[in-house]
Amino acid sequence: MKQKAPCLDALLGLVAGLGLIALYAPLLATGALSFFQIVRVRGTLGFAPFSLDPYVALLANGEILAALSTSLVVATVSSLLALVLALMFAFYFVSARRGLGIAMQIMVFLPFLLPPIITGLSLLIAFREIDLGRGLVTIIIAHVVFIVPVVYRTVLVRLQLLGSSLTEASLDLGASRVQTLRYVILPQLRPALISGVLLAFAISFDETLITLFVAGSQTTLPIRLWAMMRVGFVPEINALATLIFLCTAAITFAIGLMQRAGERV
Amino acid sequence: MQPLLHLDNVSKRYGAVRVLDGIDITVADNEFLTILGPSGSGKTTILRIIGGFEGIDGGRLMFEGRDLSAVPINRRPFNTVFQDYALFHHMTVAENVGYGLKVRGRPKAEIAERVAEVLDTVGLGTLGGRYPALMSGGQRQRVALARAIICEPRLILLDEPLSALDVELRAQMQRFLKSLQRRLGIAFVFITHDQEEAIALSDRIIVVNRGRIEQEGAPEELYRRPRTPFTASFLGDNNLIPGRLAAVDGRLCTVDTAAGRLDATVDGPAPAPGSAVLLAVRPEHVRLDADPAARDGLPADVADVRFLGANVMIELLTPALPGAVIKVRRLADGAVAGLRPGASVRLGWAADDAALLQAAP
Secondary structure (H helix, E strand, O other), X not given: XXXXXXXXXXXXXXXXXXXXXXXXXXXXXXXXXXXXXXXXXXXXXXXXXXXXXXHHHHHHOHHHHHHHHHHHHHHHHHHHHHHHHHHHHHHHHHHOOHHHHHHHHHHHHHHHHOOHHHHHHHHHHXXXXXXXXXXHHHHHHHHHHHHHHHHHHHHHHHHHHHOOHHHHHHHHXXXXXXXXXXXXXXXXXXXXXXXXXXXXXXHHHHOXXXXXXXXXXXXOHHHHHXXXXXXXXXXXXXXXXXXXXXXXXXXXXHHHHHHHHHHHO | OOOOEEEEEEEEEEOOEEEEEEEEEEEOOOOEEEEEOOOOOOHHHHHHHHHOOOOOOEEEEEEOOEEOOOOOHHHOOEEEEOOOOOOOOOOOHHHHHHHHXXXXXXXXXXXXXXXXXXXXXXXXXXXXXXXXXXXXXXXXXXXXXXXXXXOOOOEEEEEOOOOOOOHHHHHHHHHHHHHHHHHHOOEEEEEEOOHHHHHHHOOEEEEEEOOEEEEEEOHHHHHHOOOOHHHHHXXXXXXXXEEEEEEEEOOEEEEEEOOEEEEEEOOOOOOOOOOEEEEEEOHHHOEEEOOOOOOOOXXXXXXXXXXXXXXXXXXXXXXXXXXXXXXXXXXXXXXXXXXXXXXXXXXXXXXXXXXXXXXXO
16 A cells, blocks of 8 residues: 655645646646737736627638638648558557568658658658649648658557457458458457547647648648738637637547547456 | 368478478367467467468468468358457447348348347357447457357357457357357367366367377366376376386386385386386376375375365375476365475375376487
């Protein structure tokens, strides 16, 4: 039995609490400022009363809505493509010889671990070399390269946990490899697949730096936000930031739920 | 008669390690065959080779005279009950059991009917709708069995299926397995390291050690007439006394030991006189005389008396056999009540209870 140390527990709680405040205070401020705008009244600063004006302005802004739809398309397509690739890589890793598997794994992880500016630049040069015009396709390719490792990792952990005995049992009962994949392996991987895709979606949705290199004339939401801030601050930015935060938080929450479901199975 | 299955001189290597070395095993139809051995003996590898999970490096695997070596797992007419059961946790019990028929594309109505039948056979009649995660170890075991028998295989492979169960449940499942095997008339190949389990269940036992077959035969034959030192000490307890064979007269032999010339019996061909041999005497066959006036047998001192419930295990040290501990098993009744460590006794055995074994080279 571990000895209780009330002083130490209180200190840990305090440090953790301060850490959380430091992390989340700016986010809360952004959220609050999207509802209560700062105004100058006769030389002094003050808060305007509660208003949804920035949100209304946001919805009326065609450019932002266009950027949002681009971001949603990119995130959806690239996370699904990443899922297919990640599954193939993970199956390869558990069945291939160890050295080959590790070599493959390093190649999968490298674009994620390199500084984004290097990955972005390399992709840009590569697209120029093969003469692929920058646009939606290049953004999606870049995002797939970047998020495959995330899905791969999630799927691989679950796949290794499954071990070989379920596959052996299925084959033993007369199933083919394809039937085994369809009836046994994929259902067992489902929680990992869903949480991997959600995570990839969130990362793709927020990705800015690599996208800047390969976007061409296309605009995703983070790039739009970046562009808006360069020309001057408007209240819509707070509203937009708050919305993005809430969506990301919702996805993170969903991932947590999926992982709990995965542990139960 | 042609055997159902024949492992003909099968060898298997993992890298430089030779796990099976020219194994020869036959399985007859309807037989309950146990492969018994300590961990690392290669017994699980034998099962995995039969099931098709491992290839072989030498020899042949024949099923009813047909070479199975190139037949993949899912085309072999065998089913396996895995040590960890390997149930599909996202499926109900009924779906688990019906899986083998579903992948063969049988109609749903037929599957439902067969699943109900098989669940009845294993005593899980009403639990088809449950998920395996919500069942006890014994119930999961029955699900694994039901899943294996539904496809009516010619042979069922069982990989230490009872090792995860507690003692009482284990005894119950042993009786169940034995009666199930008789009812179904399917050959069972059962892997275990538990010699009591092997003796209780099997028609025939094959003792394996270090990738080789030590001895095979009916449980009683192996227990009464072990032919190798390994079988003698792995299957039940044995006192092994080293010596040199002096003379053979029919089944009766005389052996020179540290304790003088002792008698033993030999089964089958006797080793050449002068060769190194062992006398194997079961603890229950050692005679013990606590009467101080006794003159027969070797003098010994009681080193330890352990109460084991119905039995008492007595350990003796005798100056005639330095370094040897002679184990004696007795019913825990009045005859041994007075024995205490330090007491002087005399021990002996009938020549018929001392089996002569060739010493390991």
